[in-house]
Amino acid sequence: MAKTANSVLVDMTRCIGCRGCQIACKAWNERSARKTVMYGNFTNPTDLNSDCFTNVRFVENGNGKTPVWSFVKNQCLHCQDPSCASVCPVAAFRKSDEGPVTYDYERCIGCRYCMLACPFEVPKYEWEKLLPAVQKCTFCAERIQDGLLPSCIKTCPTKTMFFGKREDVVAEAKRRIASAPGKYVNHVYGIEEAGGTSWLYISSVPFGELGFNMDVPKVQLPGLTWSYISSIPAVIGVVLVAGVGSWVVTRRNEVKEKEGGKEDRP
Amino acid sequence: MKTNNTGNDIRMWTPATAAMVLVMLAGLGVMVYRLISGLGASTHLNDNFPWGIWLAVDVLGGVAMAAGGFIIASMVYLFNMKKYKPITRPAILTAFIGYLLAIVAIIMDIGQPHRIWHPAVMWQIRSVMWVVAIHVMLYTTTLALEFSPMLFERLGWHGAVKTVQKIMVPVVLFGALLSVLHQSSLGAVFLIVPGKLSPFWYNSKLPFLFLVSAVMMGLSMVSLETILSARIFRHPVDMGIFTGLARALAGVALFYFVLKMYFLVTGPGVAAVFSGSMEANMYLIEMALSVILPLALLLGTKMKESLSGLLFIDVLVIAGVLINRLNVGIFGLYRHNATNGQTYFPSWMEFAVTFALIALAFFIFKMAARHLPLLSSETASEH
Ligand code: SF4
Ligand code: SF4
Numbered sequence: 001m002a003k004t005a006n007s008v009l010v011d012m013t014r015c016i017g018c019r020g021c022q023i024a025c026k027a028w029n030e031r032s033a034r035k036t037v038m039y040g041n042f043t044n045p046t047d048l049n050s051d052c053f054t055n056v057r058f059v060e061n062g063n064g065k066t067p068v069w070s071f072v073k074n075q076c077l078h079c080q081d082p083s084c085a086s087v088c089p090v091a092a093f094r095k096s097d098e099g100p101v102t103y104d105y106e107r108c109i110g111c112r113y114c115m116l117a118c119p120f121e122v123p124k125y126e127w128e129k130l131l132p133a134v135q136k137c138t139f140c141a142e143r144i145q146d147g148l149l150p151s152c153i154k155t156c157p158t159k160t161m162f163f164g165k166r167e168d169v170v171a172e173a174k175r176r177i178a179s180a181p182g183k184y185v186n187h188v189y190g191i192e193e194a195g196g197t198s199w200l201y202i203s204s205v206p207f208g209e210l211g212f213n214m215d216v217p218k219v220q221l222p223g224l225t226w227s228y229i230s231s232i233p234a235v236i237g238v239v240l241v242a243g244v245g246s247w248v249v250t251r252r253n254e255v256k257e258k259e260g261g262k263e264d265r266p
Numbered sequence: 267m268k269t270n271n272t273g274n275d276i277r278m279w280t281p282a283t284a285a286m287v288l289v290m291l292a293g294l295g296v297m298v299y300r301l302i303s304g305l306g307a308s309t310h311l312n313d314n315f316p317w318g319i320w321l322a323v324d325v326l327g328g329v330a331m332a333a334g335g336f337i338i339a340s341m342v343y344l345f346n347m348k349k350y351k352p353i354t355r356p357a358i359l360t361a362f363i364g365y366l367l368a369i370v371a372i373i374m375d376i377g378q379p380h381r382i383w384h385p386a387v388m389w390q391i392r393s394v395m396w397v398v399a400i401h402v403m404l405y406t407t408t409l410a411l412e413f414s415p416m417l418f419e420r421l422g423w424h425g426a427v428k429t430v431q432k433i434m435v436p437v438v439l440f441g442a443l444l445s446v447l448h449q450s451s452l453g454a455v456f457l458i459v460p461g462k463l464s465p466f467w468y469n470s471k472l473p474f475l476f477l478v479s480a481v482m483m484g485l486s487m488v489s490l491e492t493i494l495s496a497r498i499f500r501h502p503v504d505m506g507i508f509t510g511l512a513r514a515l516a517g518v519a520l521f522y523f524v525l526k527m528y529f530l531v532t533g534p535g536v537a538a539v540f541s542g543s544m545e546a547n548m549y550l551i552e553m554a555l556s557v558i559l560p561l562a563l564l565l566g567t568k569m570k571e572s573l574s575g576l577l578f579i580d581v582l583v584i585a586g587v588l589i590n591r592l593n594v595g596i597f598g599l600y601r602h603n604a605t606n607g608q609t610y611f612p613s614w615m616e617f618a619v620t621f622a623l624i625a626l627a628f629f630i631f632k633m634a635a636r637h638l639p640l641l642s643s644e645t646a647s648e649h
């Protein structure tokens with residue numbers, strides 16, 4: 001599945017920070033606008049929320065005289081083995097064969113374990129609603145099914161995003177880094193992070209300086225909980241054997257004691 | 267004759283009971299408000315802090331407190347330690363109450379309370395949360411069965427009592443199995459957040475640490491409530507039971523201490539404890555209350571020979587393990603969750619519900635002591 005699933009390369013050197021993707025996403029997904037305030041930088045809104053599936057982070061770097069601006073398009077990375085899907089007790093989140101990690105509101109009980117488990121803090125909650133849904137980027141799953149590009153990619157004036165099958169996308173990322181020596185840092189974010197994601201990034205500025213989570217484990221996180229769950233049958237066996245064993249032994253001792261007691265009596 | 271077994275002489279209205287009822291009524295009001303207005307209106311939870319005290323205290327703490335039920339039931343029915351028979355019923359009742367309250371807290375906490383049954387039919391065996399949900403359902407049913415003889419006896423249904431007593435051993439074994447898995451599964455919930463939970467608490471054996479600390483908490487709870495009910499309801503209880511529980515507690519606490527030290531040394535390192543960071547201080551408080559002080563008092567002083575001394579030690583352990591659950595559920599994640607500026611401090615409504623559930627626990631226990639054959643049993647008098 002993983003190799004043929006759809007994938008995206010975000011080439012951050014091409015992004016001009018127009019936020020067209022942010023608007024296209026809001027329009028296509030019919031998310032309402034929210035009043036925001038300026039926090040002293042141009043990232044707006046500062047974080048994803050239940051009405052904002054993608055935002056563009058504006059990061060100012062450069063220790064020399066000229067500031068260097070980077071623009072980071074931010075959304076669900078559609079992990080190949082997503083934590084959000086593995087932790088969901090009712091399988092509301094699923095990784096589809098086409099690539100998108102999708103959400104089924106009708107199943108969701110609202111435990112919010114997905115929000116805790118996602119290594120990139122992507123799922124957001126409709127806190128203000130009585131019966132809230134978890135919200136996040138859908139990878140425009142329906143559009144993909146109909147053979148259309150995701151809304152943000154369709155809109156982008158600079159072709160910042162390259163859409164294709166994952167192996168082609170990974171190859172393209174490596175090709176771009178190799179063909180322009182010195183332009184990119186030699187790292188494709190998302191090949192190893194969280195065990196591999198469907199959205200990948202290349203950049204001319206080190207990822208750590210752009211607010212990417214560099215501590216995210218390089219393994220598929222669901223393996224951590226699975227190693228526990230898969231040990232449950234063994235635990236069941238041990239407890240049953242120990243429980244039945246001690247019951248049998250202590251009963252026998254009791255019977256012996258009683259019999260011994262009787263013999264002692266005159 | 268059966269009425270002799272119940273505590274009809276217990277006074278219904280005392281100032282403490284009146285206070286409990288007030289706290290419960292306030293909490294009930296808040297719960298109704300939460301159900302008609304939603305989580306955003308009633309809690310301070312937010313996108314960076316999806317879990318708060320309802321989860322950390324009411325669910326994680328409540329379930330840990332319930333561990334006494336399976337421990338005492340196993341000791342009596344599986345290990346045949348007859349000495350503890352008189353406290354089996356209070357222990358099982360506490361566990362039953364603990365789980366019922368955890369369920370109320372879960373209903374309050376999840377965003378879609380009316381879908382609480384979904385995990386029963388929508389399976390996802392890779393999810394620890396699913397495992398937890400199934401355990402809560404099965405174990406609460408099991409506890410209801412273990413508890414039922416008290417009710418049947420009171421109602422005079424002696425046939426039903428006999429039937430349940432006959433299957434008690436397998437029921438207790440099943441309950442012990444579910445408890446072991448459930449206590450550890452609550453720790454396993456946090457295995458998926460290695461980058462988020464502070465290394466003071468994150469390690470691959472978190473499930474086992476949850477189980478062992480729940481055993482400590484369970485033993486302390488049983489000891490505490492037996493001491494309290496012996497005092498308040500003036501029931502004489504054999505001192506050997508308390509010293510036995512204290513000895514067990516000392517053993518488990520010593521084991522837990524060794525485990526915690528092992529994970530401290532192989533994890534963040536001993537020096538990190540004294541770094542003065544918020545996590546380090548919370549870790550110190552937790553360790554002091556949950557194991558270091560109790561162990562020192564149990565092993566080094568004569569405190570275990572007096573009921574007041576034991577009561578003090580029990581309170582320390584219960585508070586310490588509760589802080590451990592708070593540390594894992596909130597404080598250990600705080601730094602990571604607060605990186606982009608959002609913070610979390612529970613709303614007064616979150617506190618109100620938490621206090622109401624605790625008051626409800628005491629209230630149910632008191633009512634049970636008053637109306638059910640709780641502190642002695644038919645079968646105990648057989649011997
Ligand atoms: S980034 Fe988070 S929400 Fe998106 S697929 Fe991965 S775990 Fe799920
Ligand atoms: S909040 Fe909903 S989608 Fe997220 S883990 Fe819980 S049930 Fe699944």
Ligand code: SF4
Binds near residue numbers: 020152156161
């Ligand atoms: S539309 Fe393209 S260029 Fe504009 S902000 Fe989005 S990714 Fe960047």
